[in-house]
Structure formats: C-alpha cells, structure tokens
Amino acid sequence: MTTSVTASxxxxxxxxxxxxxxxxxxxxxxxxxxxxxxxxxxxxxxAPLAALLARTEAxxxxxxxxxxxxxxxxxxxxxxxxxxxSATLMVAATAAVRRLSAxxxxxxxxxxxxxxxxxxxxxxxxxxxxAAGSYRTVQNWIGGGSTPRLATYVxxxxxxxxxxxxxxxxxxxxxxxxxIAQAAIxxxxxxxxxxFTDGNGRIGRALMGAVFRRRGLTTTLTAPVATALVADRxxxxxxxxxxxxxxxxxxxxxxxxxVGTACDEASVTALLLxxxxxxxxxxxxxxDPVLTEDRALELAAAAxxxxxxxxxxxxxxxxxxxxxxxxxxxxxxxxxxxTELDAFAExxxxxxxxxxxxxxxx
Numbered sequence: 001m002t003t004s005v006t007a008s009x010x011x012x013x014x015x016x017x018x019x020x021x022x023x024x025x026x027x028x029x030x031x032x033x034x035x036x037x038x039x040x041x042x043x044x045x046x047a048p049l050a051a052l053l054a055r056t057e058a059x060x061x062x063x064x065x066x067x068x069x070x071x072x073x074x075x076x077x078x079x080x081x082x083x084x085x086s087a088t089l090m091v092a093a094t095a096a097v098r099r100l101s102a103x104x105x106x107x108x109x110x111x112x113x114x115x116x117x118x119x120x121x122x123x124x125x126x127x128x129x130x131a132a133g134s135y136r137t138v139q140n141w142i143g144g145g146s147t148p149r150l151a152t153y154v155x156x157x158x159x160x161x162x163x164x165x166x167x168x169x170x171x172x173x174x175x176x177x178x179x180i181a182q183a184a185i186x187x188x189x190x191x192x193x194x195x196f197t198d199g200n201g202r203i204g205r206a207l208m209g210a211v212f213r214r215r216g217l218t219t220t221l222t223a224p225v226a227t228a229l230v231a232d233r234x235x236x237x238x239x240x241x242x243x244x245x246x247x248x249x250x251x252x253x254x255x256x257x258x259v260g261t262a263c264d265e266a267s268v269t270a271l272l273l274x275x276x277x278x279x280x281x282x283x284x285x286x287x288d289p290v291l292t293e294d295r296a297l298e299l300a301a302a303a304x305x306x307x308x309x310x311x312x313x314x315x316x317x318x319x320x321x322x323x324x325x326x327x328x329x330x331x332x333x334x335x336x337x338x339t340e341l342d343a344f345a346e347x348x349x350x351x352x353x354x355x356x357x358x359x360x361x362x
Contacts, residue, residue: 002147007139007154008244010192013185014170018177024253028180031256034263035217042270043220049270050220051288054101056341058093060226061205062086064233071338075290075323079331088124096121097206101222104210109172111165117206121199128198135161136197153244155194164193172211179215183208184255188243205229208255224266227345228258231352265347272340289338291320293330 020028042049059074069077069087077087096117103113119133131137137158144151156164168189174182190204209222217223229236239251273286285291285299293307300310311332314320320332 002149005139005141005148005151005154007157008192009156009160010164010189010244012167013189014167016171016185018181018185020178020181020252021249024249024256025178027253027256028178031180031259031263032178032217034260035212035223038223038263038266038270039218039221042267042274043218049266049273050222051098052269052273052286052337052341053224053266054098054222055094055289056344057206057209057222057224057226058097058202059090060224060230060345061097061202062090062093064205064226064230064236065201071289071333071341072323075331075333078290079292079324079329081324089121092121092124093202093206096203097209097222100203100206100210101213101218104213105219107214109169109207109210109214111169113210114165114203114207118196118199118203121202122196125198128196131197135165135195138197140194140197142194153192153241155192161193161195165195168193172207172214175215179211179217180256180259181252182215183211184252185248186211187255188240188248188251191240192244221266223259224262224344224348225255225258227265227348228262228352231349261351262348265344265351268347269340269344273337285314285319285334286337289334289341291332291334293328296330296332 067086067089069084069090073084073087074090077084077091082088099120100109100113100117103110103116115133115135122128122132125132135158139148139157140155141148141151142153142155148154168186171177171189172182172186177185187204187208190207191200194200196203205226208225209218212218212223235254239247239254243251288295296311297307300307303310311320315322315332318335320334322330322332324330
C-alpha cells in the first residue's frame with residue numbers, strides 16, 4: 001500500500017537569527033530570573049532538592065510518553081525489581097537527565113554527552129537496547145502504527161541525522177541567543193530530527209535542562225519543565241507540529257511560562273522540605289523518596305545502631321514504609337518526601353488546567 005515515503009528535513013539553525021517578539025522578551029527574562037532565583041535560594045542550601053527535581057523531571061517526561069508507574073513501583077525498580085517496565089524506564093530516565101545536565105555544567109553540550117545520556121536511558125530496553133547510545137541507522141516515523149503510511153511526521157533519512165545533529169550542536173554552542181528561546185528551539189529541532197530509534201522525547205526534554213545549565217541559569221538544580229508540559233500534552237505536541245511549519249514564537253513563550261510555573265511550585269517544595277530538614281533529626285532522608293538498603297546501612301552506621309533497628313524505628317514513626325518483601329536489597333518509600341513530590345506535580349497540573357501558565361501565550 002506504500003510505494004514511497006516523503007521524509008522531512010528540518011532547516012539548518014546553526015546561524016539562525018533568533019529575535020524573540022518584543023512583547024515576549026520580558027516574559028523570557030522573568031523565566032530566566034526564576035531559574036536563577038530557585039537555584040540561588042535553594043540549590044546550595046537544600047542540596048537534596050537537586051536529586052528530587054531531577055527525579056521528578058524524569059518521571060514527568062516519561063509520563064508524556066505514556067509511561068505510568070507509581071512511586072512504589074519506582075522504588076522497587078531502583079533496587080532492580082523489574083515487574084513494572086514503565087518504572088524501570090523512569091529510573092533510567094532519571095540517570096539520563098542527571099548525566100546530560102552534569103556534562104553541560106562542564107561548559108558544553110556535546111555529541112558525546114547526548115549519546116551517553118541516551119545510552120543511560122535505553123541500554124536495558126529489550127527492543128532498542130542494542131541501539132542505545134547510537135544515532136539511528138533506519139528510517140523512523142511518528143504515528144501511523146507499524147508502517148509510515150498514516151504517519152503524522154517522518155523525520156529525515158538516517159544518512160542525514162549526523163549532519164543535522166552537528167548543526168544543532170553548533171546552535172547549542174551559541175551564547176548570543178536568549179537561553180529560554182535557545183532551549184525551546186533546540187528541543188523542537190531535536191524532536192524534528194528524531195535521531196534515535198526510541199527515547200527521543202525524553203532526551204530532547206532533558207536537553208532543555210542542559211541548556212539552562214550550560215548558560216548558567218542553574219548550577220545544581222534541574223528545572224522540572226516536563227511537569228508543566230505533561231499537564232497539557234496536546235498543546236505541547238501541537239507546538240512541535242507547528243514548529244515544523246515555521247511557527248516558533250508561541251512555543252518559546254509557552255516554555256517561558258512553564259518554567260516560571262515550575263519554579264514557583266518548586267520553591268514551595270523547597271520550603272516544605274526545608275521544614276522537614278529541621279524535623280529530620282539528622283536521618284538524611286530528604287535526598288530521595290526511595291531509601292535503599294545500602295543507604296539505610298550508611299545511616300544506621302552513622303547512628304551507631306544496626307540497620308534493622310534503624311529501619312524499624314523509622315517505620316514505627318511513619319517516616320518510611322516498605323515496598324519490597326524480600327530479605328536482601330530492600331527498599332522503603334520515604335513517606336513525607338513522596339507525598340510532597342506528588343503534591344508538587346498536582347500543584348503544577350492544577351495551575352496549568354486553570355490556564356495560568358499558558359493563558360496569555362496563545
């Protein structure tokens with residue numbers, strides 16, 4: 001039924017002249033300031049927030065791809081229980097987000113760092129694991145099922161991917177583009193190239209955080225932008241489609257407002273976790289909603305008690321609850337942190353549904 005396929009070749013953007021609309025420039029500046037403020041006010045003072053936001057961003061990014069798992073499943077996946085494939089992918093996405101941001105913090109976003117992040121994400125995938133960390137060598141498409149006949153978008157042929165990515169990397173190396181606009185355009189361009197057989201969305205969204213890190217808007221924290229995007233997936237996907245037809249400014253403005261919304265709610269989370277810090281009694285349980293047995297052993301040794309005694313005390317106090325039943329390599333959910341992460345995502349979602357982050361950007 002298909003005799004030919006028309007693929008799309010994104011325009012080169014390495015030297016693209018990027019001039020945000022005058023009415024949007026103040027919005028972009030406020031978003032950049034919100035990122036700096038969040039990082040300055042809470043990044044160093046509450047170091048565990050960095051890990052928590054990276055985890056939150058990875059989970060939200062996975063949910064955009066229709067991967068769903070609760071924190072119990074996620075905790076089990078952290079210690080290697082693979083009963084829930086989505087949870088396993090979320091754990092891998094967390095490692096990829098942190099890897100790409102850390103590499104960008106050293107001054108550049110490179111092909112090597114993008115491929116390494118993709119390898120972190122996909123290396124254990126039963127279908128695409130063999131292609132982890134490599135550009136695709138086959139044609140892919142978006143939508144349409146198992147053939148491109150009814151595809152909504154067909155990215156460039158595989159032989160053009162390397163050159164298209166080199167052009168994108170040159171754009172990412174520029175410092176004369178507003179960082180919010182640079183992140184939006186780079187993400188949309190990455191998704192248009194679709195350089196991997198799978199994992200493009202999650203790596204592409206992690207790329208936005210990497211831009212913020214390289215440009216100095218953040219130094220320790222990952223901006224949880226995907227948390228806002230997942231609340232209105234249809235609008236987000238529509239922006240990517242419109243980008244391919246030359247519409248750029250609306251997505252740039254929407255991303256700026258999403259950044260501001262996420263930063264506002266992340267600041268609330270930081271304050272609430274800060275209150276928990278004073279109540280934590282030095283247990284060191286705020287760096288992750290998941291307490292692994294290795295971490296429990298460290299905390300128990302610091303307290304001068306056995307692991308079982310330490311864990312039993314925390315369970316009785318309602319600080320943690322078990323999510324595994326085996327005797328070794330156990331995991332527990334830190335209830336206060338897990339509850340706050342869910343509340344954070346719900347606050348962002350509610351703001352989006354009320355029209356606060358996107359209402360003025362149409």
